[in-house]
Amino acid sequence: MDPALKVWLGDDGILRIQYPPDSHMTLEAMHYIYDQHVRITTEKRPVLVYAESVASAEYEAQQFASSLQVVELTACVAIIVKSVFTRAMGELFMRFHKPPYPTRIFNDEGKAVEWLLVQWNGQAGATSGQEGGC
Helix, strand or coil: CCCCCEEEECCCCCEEEECCCCCEECHHHHHHHHHHHHHHCCCCEEEEEECCCCCEECHHHHHHHCCHHHHCCEEEEEEECCCHHHHHHHHHHHHHHCCCCCEEEECCHHHHHHHHHHHHCCCCCCCCEECCCC
């Protein structure tokens, strides 16, 4: 497992996942993230994924992200991207794996956190999509 892959709980209650630059989203990495989530908290939480420059994502890893065990711990997900390529990967994930929790793609951490907190507090409808104006 890449030691630069980090999972932690922020003071705001959001579980954060930091992928290292040019990393590969593997099923092994997804299991590691899930195990860390359970170690940190077994409560359903919003998740902020820093995937600014993920190089690839295995199909099995994407399937696991929509599995029942992950869904039980995931309130909503915001994915931060910086490249057109990574945005396209995120959009394909949302289109083909249809995560059963609200999911959005952002290029700004502040907007992503704001959206997650609104979703988590139930102040907005549960919608999937991408941030406008990006």
